[in-house]
Amino acid sequence: MKKNLPGMDAGEMAAPKFKTFHGERTISDAHWTAEEVVEATKGTWLAAPPAGWSASGLCIHASTMRHGHLAVLRPPGDAGRGIPLHTLVGLKPPPAAVIAAQIPDQGLPDLPVLQVRDTDEAILGMGRHARDQMTSTVLAVTGSAGKTTTVAMLAHVLSIWEDTPSSSHSANLPHGVAWNLASMPRQTRFVVLELAIGRMGQSSRLARPHLSLVTNILPAHLGENSTLKDIALTKSAIFSGMAPGGVAVLNRDMLEWETVHSAAVARNQKVVHYGTTRESAFQLLEYDTADQRALASIAGKKIEYRMAAAGKHMALNGLAVLAAVSALGLPIEPAVKQLECFSPLPGRGEEFEIVLAGRRVAVIDDAYNANPGSMAAALENLASRITQGRKIAVLGEMAELGPGAPKYHSDLALLVKRLDIDRFYCIGKLYEDFFHALPSHRQGYLTTSLDDLRMKLTSGVSCGDTLLFKGSHSTEMHKLVASLKQDANRTRDETGETPVRCRQI
Known part of the structure; x- marks a missing residue:
């Protein structure tokens, strides 16, 4: 008989469902007691929580704050993990409690406060404790x-x-x-x-x-x-x-x-x-x-x-x-x-339609990150498409490739030679050899400026074109995609049109 892994039942799955932590929690999901937090962090309550208190998770960045989460206060002058004081005091919803190594002079009014020796170690300690349970x-x-x-x-x-x-x-x-x-x-x-x-x-x-x-x-x-x-x-x-x-x-x-x-x-x-x-x-x-x-x-x-x-x-x-x-x-x-119903994530293959300078185009947003393998996969995916208009690749550099970085970029010319892609817009000096190896009719634009790239791209597209955006995170290609979306949404607000539309596959 096959041995089941932990959490695996031989019969029907009758365990209660939990909402994922991406969404709202119910009170039954709360699992941190005041005693557990002390045990995990080795901290001390300076302002103890009320009887029956509990917390449902941890927050180390303001954008991830959820109801019932503890917030970690970033030490003054530290650029590391945690939330700065001026941001923490305005959090909505407010945290269930604050974990801090240094307590600000003005204090943290109306919030339970746990003091720890080191907030980084406290985060790791809570992770270990949670995994143990x-x-x-x-x-x-x-x-x-x-x-x-x-x-x-x-x-x-x-x-x-x-x-x-x-x-x-x-x-x-x-x-x-x-x-x-x-x-x-x-x-x-x-x-x-x-x-x-x-x-x-x-x-x-x-x-x-x-x-x-x-x-x-x-x-x-x-x-x-x-x-x-x-x-x-x-x-x-x-x-x-x-x-x-x-x-x-x-x-x-x-x-x-x-x-x-x-x-x-x-x-x-x-x-x-x-x-x-x-x-x-x-x-x-x-x-x-x-x-x-x-x-x-x-x-x-x-x-x-x-x-x-x-x-x-x-x-x-x-x-x-x-x-x-x-x-x-x-x-x-x-x-x-x-x-069959899994949708690609933003920056990792998400597809949508957008209007650029009055022209509706399809976008493949693969701009979150890139290396030679994922770049090849993205380009082959674009080339395989049956499209209404041209296939255009908008490429940022691939980072962290060591001494071989120039060759990894120039070698893409051998790959795209056999791919059905009409035009290439590139940003970064590492693309110089690649770009100049392309025949002139496939050369869109080469630049080192994101603003310059955006301007040329906006003026160079036609209705029905399909645009692939791909590049390492450090090249900020993802910001270019976000700004194009934002401009399209602004146009919608001004005209009542809907220029951004998720593509149904």
Whole structure:
């Protein structure tokens, strides 16, 4: 008989549902008592909360404030984690209590206050305590690309069985992982966390996942002397927080497969692999770009699934989710149906229509981040589209590629030579060789100014064009997309028209 992971029942799922921490909580979701907060943080109540007090989570950034959350006060003169005093006193809703290392002279009127030696350590302590109390099956996702989308897709699919909380705001470094853990229900059946390469071992020991999923290893976060194997070894530290007998879901196609696979086996994890090669236990056989249907072989059986999110890379993400679902002992069929209604996230493949200078165009917003692998996937996705007008790629530089950065950019010329993309608008000096290697009819514009790029793009598009936006976060391509949306919404307010419309796929 298959052994169930923690949080898995052999029979029907009768456990009560919890709302995810992204939304409003009910009073029954509250799980921090005054005594627990002291135990987790080693702090002291200077202004004790009233009898029966409880809190439902933690807030370390004002934009994430929810009713019932404790707020961490940022120390004066510190640019680190926590909320500045002038922002904290105006929070709506007000926090359930304040955690602070230094108490301001004017005090914090009408709020319970817990003093701690170090707020950073207090955040980590609350994360550890929350994880200790969890009865959930914890899933963790990492990879050089696609991890945030895969986290969202996993939570979306697992919500068939019970509403599933997942990492918020891509908070994937140790303090972000701790914040997420401290703000999640403790008895929900599943929890899905995103873990980044930075201090991976610490994050994994906080999360202590039962199942870890590695989407890929790609050139990203490369330093002067680091290699892909270094990246793979660092990401493989995700297994360091796992007890023997857990599950590692790995992309069989990924670079440095042997490195990651060996690390999982060394930690006595059961390996489940997916990909396009015949060695893959979950093999993607075909992907039809026209109707976004994928055909996969799973345990010798052919299964067809349709992705609302476009692109072969999304179909692979979907296959990774199906592999994880199967590893959890859950049926594949309802998960396949649930994939059909997963919508891409903003900055990670979201599609919408917008009016630029009176011309309606389609936008593929993949502007949150980029590396050579995700850039290639995005360009291939654009090229595969059947569009009304031209296909235009608007590209920002790919950051953190080490000494090979110029070549990674110039090598894109070889890729796009075979792709059906009409024009390229690029920002950054690293694109100079790439841009000048293009035939003149495919050269849109090359600049180092975001404002200049916006002006040329706005004047250069035609009705029916499809625009892909892609670039590393540091290039601020995401801000360009946001400003275009904002201008379109302003036009709507002034004219009554609706120039921004989500695209139905």
